[in-house]
Amino acid sequence: GDSVTQMEGPVTLSEEAFLTINCTYTATGYPSLFWYVQYPGEGLQLLLKATKADDKGSNKGFEATYRKETTSFHLEKGSVQVSDSAVYFCALSFYNQGGKLIFGQGTELSVKP
Amino acid sequence: KAGVTQTPRYLIKTRGQQVTLSCSPISGHRSVSWYQQTPGQGLQFLFEYFSETQRNKGNFPGRFSGRQFSNSRSEMNVSTLELGDSALYLCASSRTGGNSYNEQFFGPGTRLTVL
Numbered sequence: 533g534d535s536v537t538q539m540e541g542p543v544t545l546s547e548e549a550f551l552t553i554n555c556t557y558t559a560t561g562y563p564s565l566f567w568y569v570q571y572p573g574e575g576l577q578l579l580l581k582a583t584k585a586d587d588k589g590s591n592k593g594f595e596a597t598y599r600k601e602t603t604s605f606h607l608e609k610g611s612v613q614v615s616d617s618a619v620y621f622c623a624l625s626f627y628n629q630g631g632k633l634i635f636g637q638g639t640e641l642s643v644k645p
Numbered sequence: 646k647a648g649v650t651q652t653p654r655y656l657i658k659t660r661g662q663q664v665t666l667s668c669s670p671i672s673g674h675r676s677v678s679w680y681q682q683t684p685g686q687g688l689q690f691l692f693e694y695f696s697e698t699q700r701n702k703g704n705f706p707g708r709f710s711g712r713q714f715s716n717s718r719s720e721m722n723v724s725t726l727e728l729g730d731s732a733l734y735l736c737a738s739s740r741t742g743g744n745s746y747n748e749q750f751f752g753p754g755t756r757l758t759v760l
Contacts, residue, residue, distance in 0.1 A: 568751075573753075574753055575649070575735055575737075575751035575752050575753045575754055576735065576737075576751040577751070578748055578749070578750075581748070621688065623688075629701055630676055630693060630695065630700065630701065630739070630741070631676045631677070631678035631693035631695070631700075631701060631737065631739055631749060632678065632690050632693060632701045632703075633678075633680075633688075633690060633737075633749065634690070635680075635687060635688035635689075636687070637687045638687060638688070
């Protein structure tokens, strides 16, 4: 079935370090791809999205490119801040399945000053 | 504009009881989806309601059910609670369902503990 696989955490970085969180997917069709972030005690917030191959989503310094050939959607940020500490989820959905998101396991990021 | 609200935020029940959780979507949103979040299984899709009809369903037993009202508010019910039902239940709303990309907005969740 359709699934999303993320690199395991926790990931611990120093402030201003470069961040990469790997995400790969298995899907029978052509999904839209998302990164969501969950801060402690809160629900999920959409961080960025890409709806077709080669699209690049970006927001708050985070970027991810939809790579159909490698079925990947890796999250990157050039310089992380302490405030980026959170759990990051990669997810996919299909255009004909409206509200159904399939999530990866989540990657916890901890940024130290 | 108010965000997605969920009530109650915390709930403690015992095995065998039933529970009802409530979700109020963002004004104007007609689709409401429910997810279960646990440390072991992660985030799993329960079901989605759109215009008072269930349009998608995940792989959960029939003890998990839901409904949506004409004002788009939604409730989910879990009957005969089991210890494994302890989880954070998240609700998400979006403007429409169906054949389009819809950004989903999540509520803060209801933390259910089954003793």
